[in-house]
Amino acid sequence: MSYAAMGRQSEIGHLRLFDFRNYELLDLSFQKRFVVFAGPNGAGKTNLLEALSLLSPGRGLRRAPYGEMARQGTQSGFSVKASVRIASEETTVVTSVRLDGEGPNSRLVRIDETQAKSAEELLDIARIVWLTPAMDGLFTGPAGDRRRFLDRMVLSIDPTHGRRASDFERAMRSRNKLLSDNRIDDRWLAGIEMQMAELGVAMAVARNELVANLTNAIALADPDLPFPKAGLVLSPGFEEGGLDGPAVQVEDRYRERLARDRYRDAGAGRTLEGPHRADLEVTHLAKHMPAGLSSTGEQKALLVGLIIAHARLTSVLSGMAPILLLDEIAAHLDARRRASLFDLVGDLGGQTFMTGTDESLFEALGDRAQIITIADGAVREPREE
Numbered sequence: 001m002s003y004a005a006m007g008r009q010s011e012i013g014h015l016r017l018f019d020f021r022n023y024e025l026l027d028l029s030f031q032k033r034f035v036v037f038a039g040p041n042g043a044g045k046t047n048l049l050e051a052l053s054l055l056s057p058g059r060g061l062r063r064a065p066y067g068e069m070a071r072q073g074t075q076s077g078f079s080v081k082a083s084v085r086i087a088s089e090e091t092t093v094v095t096s097v098r099l100d101g102e103g104p105n106s107r108l109v110r111i112d113e114t115q116a117k118s119a120e121e122l123l124d125i126a127r128i129v130w131l132t133p134a135m136d137g138l139f140t141g142p143a144g145d146r147r148r149f150l151d152r153m154v155l156s157i158d159p160t161h162g163r164r165a166s167d168f169e170r171a172m173r174s175r176n177k178l179l180s181d182n183r184i185d186d187r188w189l190a191g192i193e194m195q196m197a198e199l200g201v202a203m204a205v206a207r208n209e210l211v212a213n214l215t216n217a218i219a220l221a222d223p224d225l226p227f228p229k230a231g232l233v234l235s236p237g238f239e240e241g242g243l244d245g246p247a248v249q250v251e252d253r254y255r256e257r258l259a260r261d262r263y264r265d266a267g268a269g270r271t272l273e274g275p276h277r278a279d280l281e282v283t284h285l286a287k288h289m290p291a292g293l294s295s296t297g298e299q300k301a302l303l304v305g306l307i308i309a310h311a312r313l314t315s316v317l318s319g320m321a322p323i324l325l326l327d328e329i330a331a332h333l334d335a336r337r338r339a340s341l342f343d344l345v346g347d348l349g350g351q352t353f354m355t356g357t358d359e360s361l362f363e364a365l366g367d368r369a370q371i372i373t374i375a376d377g378a379v380r381e382p383r384e385e
């Protein structure tokens, strides 16, 4: 079944980079739903995916500072411009960063001729999901990486999640600062803690909902697929009662504990309870084993299964088939898994960009793919297979 029919589908038709990473000026046109960037190590393949990832909120798939993304030696910053077709209408998105004497500042996002009020507006244009080799250690690495992974998954379904999370962070930083300055001002702190409780519980509820929906999506997936099913358990980061009960009660309990624990938190130098302490526990369902104990290949396959389930969920819930950016995906999968991945992704109905050093790994795509060959930061004419 194709999910494309369920809603709006965005496709990037054209990409123009200016002073971005190792590209001084680059123009690319995409004609097919599968696009493969092929070329040797260091050619600039991941840089292209990173540029595409900037068409979504946040700092892109490397989470790099903007100053690092501007081509070395340039003084003026960079720009990434894309033409996106949405339901047969053409929209132009420009995301740019100007570097000046003050250092790299925030980026400007323009959609058609209008400057976006916030980067979240990009979610009206496209939902972009990525999988990179840097995520290989997700199950064994720090909880913060899993929280970010979870939050990106929530964001691609619920565009308000990013604002909620950054407002919570800001409120928590103000509380930590007041406590570390020993300014136990009851009224001031109570206001901040009320805000933290509202935002923090809303964040936790949104994460919880995502995990529940994703669990259902995984349960519905074909058991014969070569990607093992993942079990997901969210520890929301709240003590005493967790997320039990109606949201207002959870908020009240959390707010009361924040007030009670001011001296403890002042001593620790940080807030010890809240959604910033959440973690996502992932298990290999068939093996009844924590994902972190699976082999490297199994972990990759679990991650692919999760991304596909999430992409499908995004299609169904947001009505937009996500654009997938899969960095060096083919090298880690055997031929059967590769062919299955291509079919699954094709079935999602969105556009998919992949990278690889070896073109032959994408043979199973046949004429479904546009292969673009890159060497030393230059791109050969895109050729159609």
Ligand SMILES: Nc1ncnc2c1ncn2[C@@H]1O[C@H](COP(=O)(O)OP(=O)(O)OP(=O)(O)O)[C@@H](O)[C@H]1O
Pocket: 020, 021, 022, 023, 039, 040, 041, 042, 043, 044, 045, 046, 047, 048, 068, 069, 070, 071, 072, 357
């Ligand atoms: N700001 C920058 N200015 C100029 N060049 C840069 C900048 N940042 C990174 N590079 C260079 O871009 C080149 C391409 O990097 P990229 O990660 O895209 O390679 P890749 O083709 O994905 O390689 P691999 O197959 O090894 O992953 C690297 O040689 C890197 O040093």
